[in-house]
Amino acid sequence: xxxxxxxxxxxxxxxxxxxxxxxxxxxxxxxxxxxxxxxxxxxxxxxxxxxxxxxxxxxxxxxxxxxxxxxxxxxxxxxxxxxxxxxxxxxxxxxxxxxxxxxxxxxxxxxxxxxxxxxxxxxxxxxxxxxxxxxxxxxxxxxxxxxxxxxxxxxxxxxxxxxxxxxxxxxxxxxxxxxxxxxxxxxxxxxxxxxxxxxxxxxxxxxxxxxxxxxxxxxxxxxxxxxxxxxxxxxxxxxxxxxxxxxxxxxxxxxxxxxxxxxxxxxxxxxxxxxxxxxxxxxxxxxxxxxxxxxxxxxxxxxxxxxxxxxxxxxxxxxxxxxxxxxxxxxxxxxxxxxxxxxxxxxxxxxxxxxxxxxxxxxxxxxxxxxxxxxxxxxxxxxxxxxxxxxxxxxxxxxxxxxxxxxxxxxxxxxxxxxxxxxxxxxxxxxxxxxxxxxxxxxxxxxxxxxxxxxxxxxxxxxxxxxxxxxxxxxxxxxxxxxxxxxxxxxxxxxxxxxxxxxxxxxxxxxxxxxxxxxxxxxxxxxxxxxxxxxxxxxxxxxxxxxxxxxxxxxxxxxxxxxxxxx
DNA sequence: GAGCGATAATAGTTACGGGG
DNA sequence: CCCCGTAACTATTATCGCTC
Numbered sequence: 001x002x003x004x005x006x007x008x009x010x011x012x013x014x015x016x017x018x019x020x021x022x023x024x025x026x027x028x029x030x031x032x033x034x035x036x037x038x039x040x041x042x043x044x045x046x047x048x049x050x051x052x053x054x055x056x057x058x059x060x061x062x063x064x065x066x067x068x069x070x071x072x073x074x075x076x077x078x079x080x081x082x083x084x085x086x087x088x089x090x091x092x093x094x095x096x097x098x099x100x101x102x103x104x105x106x107x108x109x110x111x112x113x114x115x116x117x118x119x120x121x122x123x124x125x126x127x128x129x130x131x132x133x134x135x136x137x138x139x140x141x142x143x144x145x146x147x148x149x150x151x152x153x154x155x156x157x158x159x160x161x162x163x164x165x166x167x168x169x170x171x172x173x174x175x176x177x178x179x180x181x182x183x184x185x186x187x188x189x190x191x192x193x194x195x196x197x198x199x200x201x202x203x204x205x206x207x208x209x210x211x212x213x214x215x216x217x218x219x220x221x222x223x224x225x226x227x228x229x230x231x232x233x234x235x236x237x238x239x240x241x242x243x244x245x246x247x248x249x250x251x252x253x254x255x256x257x258x259x260x261x262x263x264x265x266x267x268x269x270x271x272x273x274x275x276x277x278x279x280x281x282x283x284x285x286x287x288x289x290x291x292x293x294x295x296x297x298x299x300x301x302x303x304x305x306x307x308x309x310x311x312x313x314x315x316x317x318x319x320x321x322x323x324x325x326x327x328x329x330x331x332x333x334x335x336x337x338x339x340x341x342x343x344x345x346x347x348x349x350x351x352x353x354x355x356x357x358x359x360x361x362x363x364x365x366x367x368x369x370x371x372x373x374x375x376x377x378x379x380x381x382x383x384x385x386x387x388x389x390x391x392x393x394x395x396x397x398x399x400x401x402x403x404x405x406x407x408x409x410x411x412x413x414x415x416x417x418x419x420x421x422x423x424x425x426x427x428x429x430x431x432x433x434x435x436x437x438x439x440x441x442x443x444x445x446x447x448x449x450x451x452x453x454x455x456x457x458x459x460x461x462x463x464x465x466x467x468x469x470x471x472x473x474x475x476x477x478x479x480x481x482x483x484x485x486x487x488x489x490x491x492x493x494x495x496x497x498x499x500x501x502x503x504x505x506x507x508x509x510x511x512x513x514x515x516x517x518x519x520x521x522x523x524x525x526x527x528x529x530x531x532x533x534x535x536x537x538x539x540x541x542x543x544x545x546x547x548x549x550x551x552x553x554x555x556x557x558x559x560x561x562x563x564x565x566x567x
Numbered sequence: 568g569a570g571c572g573a574t575a576a577t578a579g580t581t582a583c584g585g586g587g
Numbered sequence: 588c589c590c591c592g593t594a595a596c597t598a599t600t601a602t603c604g605c606t607c
Contacts, residue, residue, distance in 0.1 A: 224593080243594060264576090320574050327597095345575070346595080353593095 223353035225376045245349045248272040253364035259299035261368040265350045266359050267293050267300040273349050280329035281309045291348050319344025
């Protein structure tokens with residue numbers, strides 16, 4: 001069980017415990033705390049109480065409470081033990097690694113002597129922070145200097161036939177997930193993200209073309225990162241707010257298994273972040289999703305636990321898989337017609353430069369042979385301030401509006417410019433030719449183009465914007481605002497046992513397509529105009545306008561307008 | 568080999584704050 | 588006020604592996 005889930009279980013229990021024992025608060029501590037697990041295990045359900053229990057209800061209740069207390073203690077103890085175990089494992093790994101490296105180094109020194117001055121600066125700055133690594137630094141330094149440039153490394157075909165971990169073929173049933181969901185039940189043995197599509201594993205990539213080759217993955221620019229506080233040992237102070245993500249734990253790198261990194265990302269085991277996102281169960285609320293990576297054996301397991309429905313923990317072999325499930329559910333609950341697509345790396349924070357650097361700074365990152373080392377620089381403080389402030393604002397937008405990119409409506413309504421524009425999502429629902437008209441940035445268009453040149457369109461747009469604003473954003477605003485309080489949900493009423501079980505249970509049976517239902521609903525709400533259709537129109541208008549502005553005299557213009565009006 | 572589903576990368580959109 | 592840099596979100600697209 002992953003640490004966080006245990007944790008969440010535990011906290012729930014804690015709450016439960018608290019509720020249940022208000023009355024007994026004044027009781028003496030009793031000997032319960034002294035009882036060892038062994039003692040506890042000796043206790044059978046309603047054990048010796050058989051004599052007393054019948055006569056005295058109160059006694060058995062007391063015993064029950066005691067048992068609960070003990071159970072809680074044990075859970076806590078268990079958690080600590082797990083923590084310790086993790087730490088120990090980590091240390092062992094590090095030491096083993098170090099040993100290998102030293103041996104390597106010896107080899108290297110005897111063979112050649114070319115490892116001079118390269119990027120040690122960068123490195124030392126990066127690694128100044130790891131904890132037990134003052135010892136390992138020199139080792140890793142040597143690696144830095146002798147390892148081939150990342151760009152070249154990538155073409156090495158790191159794996160192939162000999163990779164021990166890769167199972168020959170992933171059985172079909174593992175590769176193929178249920179039609180509308182790829183959530184993987186916890187109790188299922190996960191398909192390693194290897195040859196199966198799921199993971200961008202280096203092994204998968206090593207011998208095949210990258211998914212996209214428009215941009216060579218190597219040619220990276222220096223990425224600017226926000227300054228993150230470090231403690232006296234140079235470790236990052238956690239939890240750290242990075243954008244809308246709260247980084248709880250960076251985890252540890254598993255360099256010896258290729259499926260735990262690829263050329264772009266490293267997936268450290270234990271990595272944990274949390275973020276706000278629309279709830280999967282309540283269309284009117286947001287939830288805090290705790291995203292973490294656990295060791296799935298052959299590859300990382302990406303787990304997402306919503307705080308408002310921990311029993312709906314989502315586990316997948318890829319970040320995208322996990323987040324797609326969340327997005328899909330969130331959209332379903334809201335009857336939104338988004339494409340449910342989600343960028344897993346994005347949502348997990350791997351694309352975020354600051355987080356990427358924090359991960360890259362972990363010990364062992366250098367040894368991820370397929371990983372292309374990236375260069376980061378701390379952004380200027382004034383920029384950082386702006387970015388942090390903007391992020392904060394986005395966070396509040398997210399909380400209020402369910403989307404970081406939606407401004408809460410201003411008090412005064414007529415916010416012509418500040419009224420939310422059409423979202424990409426809406427535009428997306430237009431037929432391909434239009435949606436694909438990858439118009440230039442609308443903001444640029446707005447600035448540079450003579451928008452007024454299309455007088456009629458402007459009026460039209462105003463109207464549409466207002467509609468959009470009212471029904472979509474305004475509505476959503478009402479939905480989201482004022483839900484800060486934690487109500488209901490799992491607060492304390494549930495029986496202890498169920499939680500642990502449920503936690504691991506990923507039910508998620510996806511309903512059938514809801515589009516039809518959707519349309520009916522919407523058409524009820526709107527005057528006979530299904531919302532998505534309307535969005536479609538809105539989207540078409542904007543997309544068309546932009547396109548027209550860009551390519552001023554196109555015949556398609558009239559054609560598309562006609563099309564639109566026909567609808 | 569076509570079709571399909573899953574995945575990740577990328578492009579586009581929206582929004583924000585700081586600085587000139 | 589405009590420009591710039593950045594972040595977040597969403598749709599689209601390229602690619603892969605599996606099934607039929």
